[in-house]
Amino acid sequence: MNRVQKAAEQIERALELLRRAKDNLRYARKEQHVPVAVQIAALEETLNILKDPECTPEYWEEIQ
Numbered sequence: 001m002n003r004v005q006k007a008a009e010q011i012e013r014a015l016e017l018l019r020r021a022k023d024n025l026r027y028a029r030k031e032q033h034v035p036v037a038v039q040i041a042a043l044e045e046t047l048n049i050l051k052d053p054e055c056t057p058e059y060w061e062e063i064q
Helices: 003-025 031-052
Strands: none
Touching: 003 031
């Protein structure tokens, strides 16, 4: 696993926790979860870019 793959894996794990937090915040106050949802969407987009072979070919390279 190269460093870009490792970073993508770590972002995926963080997103799982953030999504759970967002779900919990929805029960506290309506507006509180909106900034969290925006940041989660930004991280999801970053993850998609990291995994896109055209945008980040390093993700698909093996460690040599």
